[in-house]
Amino acid sequence: MILQPDDSSKLGAHWKGPFHVIRRCEGNNYELQVNGRRAMLHINSLRKFHEVEAEAAPAETVNVIVSDDFDPRTEALGETADSAPQQGAGQLKFANSCRPNNARQLRG
Numbered sequence: 881m882i883l884q885p886d887d888s889s890k891l892g893a894h895w896k897g898p899f900h901v902i903r904r905c906e907g908n909n910y911e912l913q914v915n916g917r918r919a920m921l922h923i924n925s926l927r928k929f930h931e932v933e934a935e936a937a938p939a940e941t942v943n944v945i946v947s948d949d950f951d952p953r954t955e956a957l958g959e960t961a962d963s964a965p966q967q968g969a970g971q972l973k974f975a976n977s978c979r980p981n982n983a984r985q986l987r988g
Contacts, residue, residue: 881927882914898929 882899886892900913908923 881929882912882921883925883927895927 881895881897883893884896886894902911902913902918904910905920909920910923910926912919912921912926
């Protein structure tokens with residue numbers, strides 16, 4: 881697989897391939913057969929291709945409901961949303977690095 885720049889973004893890149901490796905060269909470079917031509921690429925832009933086995937079981941699909949008021953910590957403790965202690969703005973503690981003006985804004 882070859883890491884090539886993405887046309888839609890200057891900073892993006894995606895993997896293409898697989899391509900046939902012709903030979904290993906000096907300085908961690910490899911010569912590959914890419915779309916009917918030979919290309920010399922450094923190992924940093926290459927990744928080994930692994931074929932997916934046909935016998936492998938398909939991935940299981942799981943439905944997930946995401947909610948803003950869900951707290952996984954309360955579920956892990958066996959508490960319900962009604963029995964879990966609620967934190968009010970008065971119970972918030974701020975680190976010494978928080979400026980007093982910012983702390984007042986956060987408290988509301």
